[in-house]
Amino acid sequence: MTDTSNLKMLGSQTEQPQNPDEAILETVPYSGTAEAPCVVRFTCPEFTSLCPMTGQPDFAHLVIDYVPGPKLVESKSLKLFLTSFRNHGAFHEDCTRMVGRRIAQATECRWLRIGGYWYPRGGIPIDVFWQTGPMPGDVWIPDQGVPPYRGRG
Amino acid sequence: MTDTSNLKMLGSQTEQPQNPDEAILETVPYSGTAEAPCVVRFTCPEFTSLCPMTGQPDFAHLVIDYVPGPKLVESKSLKLFLTSFRNHGAFHEDCTRMVGRRIAQATECRWLRIGGYWYPRGGIPIDVFWQTGPMPGDVWIPDQGVPPYRGRG
Amino acid sequence: MTDTSNLKMLGSQTEQPQNPDEAILETVPYSGTAEAPCVVRFTCPEFTSLCPMTGQPDFAHLVIDYVPGPKLVESKSLKLFLTSFRNHGAFHEDCTRMVGRRIAQATECRWLRIGGYWYPRGGIPIDVFWQTGPMPGDVWIPDQGVPPYRGRG
Amino acid sequence: MTDTSNLKMLGSQTEQPQNPDEAILETVPYSGTAEAPCVVRFTCPEFTSLCPMTGQPDFAHLVIDYVPGPKLVESKSLKLFLTSFRNHGAFHEDCTRMVGRRIAQATECRWLRIGGYWYPRGGIPIDVFWQTGPMPGDVWIPDQGVPPYRGRG
Amino acid sequence: MTDTSNLKMLGSQTEQPQNPDEAILETVPYSGTAEAPCVVRFTCPEFTSLCPMTGQPDFAHLVIDYVPGPKLVESKSLKLFLTSFRNHGAFHEDCTRMVGRRIAQATECRWLRIGGYWYPRGGIPIDVFWQTGPMPGDVWIPDQGVPPYRGRG
Amino acid sequence: MTDTSNLKMLGSQTEQPQNPDEAILETVPYSGTAEAPCVVRFTCPEFTSLCPMTGQPDFAHLVIDYVPGPKLVESKSLKLFLTSFRNHGAFHEDCTRMVGRRIAQATECRWLRIGGYWYPRGGIPIDVFWQTGPMPGDVWIPDQGVPPYRGRG
Amino acid sequence: MTDTSNLKMLGSQTEQPQNPDEAILETVPYSGTAEAPCVVRFTCPEFTSLCPMTGQPDFAHLVIDYVPGPKLVESKSLKLFLTSFRNHGAFHEDCTRMVGRRIAQATECRWLRIGGYWYPRGGIPIDVFWQTGPMPGDVWIPDQGVPPYRGRG
Amino acid sequence: MTDTSNLKMLGSQTEQPQNPDEAILETVPYSGTAEAPCVVRFTCPEFTSLCPMTGQPDFAHLVIDYVPGPKLVESKSLKLFLTSFRNHGAFHEDCTRMVGRRIAQATECRWLRIGGYWYPRGGIPIDVFWQTGPMPGDVWIPDQGVPPYRGRG
Amino acid sequence: MTDTSNLKMLGSQTEQPQNPDEAILETVPYSGTAEAPCVVRFTCPEFTSLCPMTGQPDFAHLVIDYVPGPKLVESKSLKLFLTSFRNHGAFHEDCTRMVGRRIAQATECRWLRIGGYWYPRGGIPIDVFWQTGPMPGDVWIPDQGVPPYRGRG
Amino acid sequence: MTDTSNLKMLGSQTEQPQNPDEAILETVPYSGTAEAPCVVRFTCPEFTSLCPMTGQPDFAHLVIDYVPGPKLVESKSLKLFLTSFRNHGAFHEDCTRMVGRRIAQATECRWLRIGGYWYPRGGIPIDVFWQTGPMPGDVWIPDQGVPPYRGRG
């Protein structure tokens, strides 16, 4: 049974953090450290932040893959963390890497990658692909399979 | 056999007209006027014009359906006509209707409709749907089936 | 049991007719004339004819729907008939209507429609939709559902 | 609660009937006759019969829509009935209509239609669409949505 | 602003009802009765009940469209209602109509339809389509667009 | 040429309105009132507002079709208007209708419909379909074609 | 011929086990151990368990690939085993790995992997990918190809 | 020119073999042994055999890839061989490997793999992937790309 | 600027060669030999030849990838070459390899592969995959991604 | 925070450069050089240039992947650069490589690849795939996933 004794948010009334610095990623101990490693994938189809130059909202579809070490990220705190970027200004490249880096730090995971698939602004969309290091050889990680952007017709 | 005696462009060296007013839509007599009417569909996946406000290029996927009367549009002149919008500035609504109106006038067709599926600029794409009048009751016209625009993910 | 006594081609060694005029559409009596009418759909994804102006090959995907009257078209003779257009020169509009008209005449059917979905030549494909008259009200005819042409990407 | 007292096959050891004439379509009373009518759709993606001319197996994907009257068809007997065509020789048109007619007779239904989407033999597939009469005006029947046949590429 | 004063479940700790009879569908007043009518669609991709004959679990994807009268169904109570079928035994036809009828009664809606797209058992899936009466003429209701069942390959 | 003399925002530095009441939908005269009517479709794949009960963000994909009367909506002001719902709390039904009603009022259009396709919260997504009145008989309006929600797999 | 002498469930009346601990995975000897190894894939599109924190039902689409050693898993007992999770509470990560581990133990297989594609709860779905060790080099294992989760539009 | 002098079936009247042991896989010499190797793929979307336990029909979509050595399999005899499983009882794993092994033996090919994608029985489909040995390094073999099974919705 | 001084066909009146032996593949010097290599892909969705045994037409979708050495193939002569197979009789395996071999010889390319995706004849389509040698390690060659053949439904 | 002090175009009134030589690709310093590398993908679905032989417009869908070194390309200048090919005449192979080479030079990136997916002219489309050197081993670069060209039907 997963040990949830250190969780502060689950089941309690939690406030939405107003920016990523305020947000806290909670974790639970991972019960599977003694057996073959697994991979966990989160998909966030509704991520939004602000353009640092113009203040206009930016939108992305994020897919995160990680190989847990001692801890799993707790999903309610993950959601509040992701929502906290709503009024945060950052370039696509910086924003994508920041989401990945924070989850990697909080979970002390063995490996993590993040794909940021950003909505087009002005016709040329940007995707950002980042990983903490080479993919480990002993796990199975399907590709993320997000279809490429296209125009019309 | 289709009568092609009045065609000026086919097989000859033709210059690209520089704007829609210069372009001439040639026609050939339609051999099927004595039997049940047919519908002809053209698809132009690579239409481009200019934004009248900013001079930036706009792009659209056009689909045109028409019920011929006495004349068919000749396809090489149609192509030169469509290409002539390359440096023409007009709003999406005006541009789409102008393409439809010109073909309807040149062919004296019984009925015509045009769907203009414009590439997004700034995240909100515009589609324009225009027809010369109510769809005739005695013909079969499948829907154009262009999939709706979507974002990412 | 379907009466096949008048069939000349089935099971015998048949020569490929060299053009549509040589081809003969054979028929079998339809056993269902006493009950509610049915619709029969043929799909021919590999139709080819020649351009009457340039002699280059043209290609089309044809879909034919008909409501049988006293006769069904025999499918081997249908195939030989369709293959006989291989070296026949005709415009898309004429060719599509000719296929439909010949089947309608041979079967004395109650109603027929044909969709000719032609491969692009020079970037602007042409579709031709023809029917012998208004769609009968007492039958069920799903749309042909051929996806619209698109470019690349 | 549905009255199942007249069912002979359900829960008992039933033999596969060897042809459609041997097969019996069992029914259960329909509990909804006092309220607004419903539509029931069966999909059979693996129907097979024999060609009456050559003895080769034919394959079809069948979709059946019906508006129950006093009785529902019992699904185990339906399955045995459909499987009983395995060694039955019949043309596509006859076979499709026979499946529809038998279910309509057994259930005394208000209305029925059947779409028979046959696998291609020799490159030109045949679809057969049949209904017992005009579609009733007070029910909701989505189209069957089976995608059209296509070749390669 | 929607009047939520009569809601008992929202924000409180609610127990999962153990069957549909125990479940209560709560409602909120609809603020749009004075203007043109709207249509509301719920999609439930994870409905499950039990087979009344064998006790085996059945699964369905449900889509519900309704035209509100004076009340909207409250979505948390809707979810608990749908989950309450988890250990309820009923035929597909009865189960689908019961879900629709209960929502129609609770909301006193002008019109409702439900599509029940059941997972296959034994290779032949069943869909059930039910509506409370003829579709009203003054609203816009897109088709539900659930793709047809197919086998493999 | 479209008359743009009354536009305040285009080309100038415009502030993002903080809520829908602050936002102003600008218009331009429609040049096509003397000929057959057209339909204009906007797609907004990245609409976001807040849940009025919990303050959590909600997301939707909106598709708007309208038949212009004397005025077209100017697209930059439309975008700012849509973005102004970012911190606005409203139920899905109210929010969708408000977007439609505001555009209809600003353009004095002949007819408008809006489809709001909301992301799932808690597993059961809601779609809202609203129109200002019966669809006019003399225009061509393709269906919006947004695929139905589904779960996983 | 497969040796089925030790099977207890096949053909007999078997009770549904109420939880995974009660369920027994039966096996049959694998007849192919003397030739090149094969891979067997099971797909379970309708797996359901309970959330250990809230008691709400969770749903997943599972895909399992294994390389048999001396034994094959018998498919009826596999199905009863999977259904036994219906009232079992466990986190997604634990539940997915438990299914894989139990099958690996019962079959003494050379290698196994499991993909658990969970339905979204609260907008952020979780996938879990686990394997017993590095993929063997001498077998062919296509990717599972489950499309990535996406939102709407 | 391919040497076809040893073919017995092509062009002659051939009987359908009643089981796989009766069926003979004929071959023709491969003309390309002196140049770089090629890969040949057969797709059989309509394979059917019987369940050895219940006698019920099973269905599969088979895809076979092989690298020819001195001989090519003749396609008419291949088809008769595949059809000969129609009344043959075997487990999915045995049946799939038997098809592959027989073709490999008849052609003395350098390498072969077979994917058997079986239709679901009772909700949990089985796929079987088998190859004669490690994939050769000097050929190009695209993946088979058969989409994964899924349920409804 | 590409050197086109040795081209005979471009801009002149060229006759269609009647078979592959008559056809000449012209080339132009490749300007990129001093930098990192590129890959060029041609797609020919409308290739047709004749069956050498029966004289019936065969159809294929061809995709060709090559890494240029000193020369590029000129595309008009490529098209005439491909069209010249129209009345040429050859087995699928021979025909596919002949197309590849001729282009490789004419261009003296570093590497070439060809995928021949043939339309089904008699229900079992054949694909042929051939390459001149091992794929070079320093180029990027996406897979050809042609979807697998399937039947109906 | 990204250092944007050297940007000349962002926020200022910029003229569209008339050809690629006039266009300047601006850059910003990359803030992530001290951590694991990322990959950035641009998609340009509406690239157009001119055929150097005939002056007719050519169209392509471009996808560019690069691994930043010290600099990121600024996206507004990238867009102006891509648009500057509108009246530039070049072969597909040259044009595609020129886009890639210019971005690689401007950003001094570690690695870059470009896929040019060109619209068909005369029925046989050309794709061009180019990279600056072998793909680095320490980054994650999903394939570009652009579906292959196909004809009709």
Ligand SMILES: [Ca+2]
């Ligand atoms: Ca993959």
Ligand SMILES: [Ca+2]
């Ligand atoms: Ca396009």
Ligand SMILES: [Ca+2]
């Ligand atoms: Ca349609």
Ligand SMILES: [Ca+2]
């Ligand atoms: Ca989306």
Ligand SMILES: [Ca+2]
């Ligand atoms: Ca339809």
Ligand SMILES: [Ca+2]
């Ligand atoms: Ca595109």
Ligand SMILES: [Ca+2]
């Ligand atoms: Ca094709």
Ligand SMILES: [Ca+2]
């Ligand atoms: Ca629809």
Ligand SMILES: [Ca+2]
């Ligand atoms: Ca199939």
Ligand SMILES: [Ca+2]
């Ligand atoms: Ca439509």
Ligand SMILES: [Ca+2]
């Ligand atoms: Ca599923």
Ligand SMILES: [Ca+2]
């Ligand atoms: Ca794959």
Ligand SMILES: [Ca+2]
């Ligand atoms: Ca592949």
Ligand SMILES: [Ca+2]
């Ligand atoms: Ca589903």
Ligand SMILES: [Ca+2]
């Ligand atoms: Ca790929």
Ligand SMILES: [Ca+2]
């Ligand atoms: Ca099927």
